[in-house]
Amino acid sequence: METKEEIKLKAQCNKCLGETNHILLHKEDQPWDEEIDHGYTIHGSETFNMVKCCGCDSVKLMHASWFSEICDEYGRPIIDINYYPPAISRAEPKWLSELGGLVPNEQMQYVRGLLKEIYSALHNDSRRLAAMGIRALIEHLMIIEVSDNGTFKKNLEAFQQAGYLSGKQREIVEPILEAGHAAIHRGFHPSAEDVLTVVEITESLVETIYVHSKKAEKLKKRVPQRGNT
Template sequence: MFSESAIYSTIQCRGCDDVKMRLVEGGSHSDETISYYPPATFRRKPKWMGELLLESIMDGIHKTLVELLSEVYKAMQNGMPRLAAMGVRALLESVMTDKVGDKGTFAQNLDAFATEGHISNRQKERIAKVLDAGSAVIHRAHLPTTNDVIAMVDLAENLIESIYFHDAQIDEVAKTVPARPVFRKVKSRR
């Protein structure tokens, strides 16, 4: 005879007052499993995410980036690597089309993105590999590992930070750098 049980509980942390639901499942032919909803945070959001969120109030691309990044983090947190990989693919496409317009295909967008100087040739190769991993999930039933998805998200976060934040940050650094001294050329007497 086969039996199965599911016990739901609402629990609250005595330290931070966080409330979660706990599900304890078990059966006569399986081990007991315990799940928490929402699950523990998988990855801390980057420090610039708050700035991106503030800018999202003002324009569409920042809103799209915030929404896509949030969905990717949720997919990672909930053990959905395929959805996270597809989200990274969409995120990269959004960044490229924001900067160079939609050229028709991923390859054409990536070429234009590199040609206009937003990325180096090495970065272009990396982005192409990440785009292919996202496409493989959709078209070739690929299941990326957690480490694969982490690497893809690392690349996407670094690209967003570089494209949307580094120019302003470096401009601020440049304002604090003292000017080079000016030297006069002295004519030699012969």
């Protein structure tokens, strides 16, 4: 009995976090055409590939489609590729699952939930939603720690004065807040690189305030006290 030769192709892997070799498990092609006016026909195709990563064995559906009227500068159809589950552009930090245990209260559950929604927006390339979510998250963190002082600027001032931000960190955080405001009110559409930069800084802020501080407290309790000698 002849064995079917494996077909391999490149695809995004959420577990390996990058483009890897995948084995093609099954393929369905669905070409189509439509006459729209006086013999003028448009056409395209949809291809559904069920693939398995050669590195981690995770399985996903890869959907590729093209349309005769959407082409590059050389007249070649542009192929649009989507994955189900959606391709992840950035993995959730490992400490996210620990956050509820380190700071077990309702406010921190809200922070954790909002972070997960931000990652969900990222994975679906909803960059404006991610920027808005990050602004909302930082505002919520400030209100948790220093209460609501009436305006965003006053909250930021109080947050810095309470020691949660250095002067240099504030210079970094302010553009993040401005990006979220611009996405909400001024039609700003951040690039993928813009959003990933904002996410990295926000992760660092949350990790420093809650994860590192709580772990440092636990470490301090375990370290033997110095003697009087």
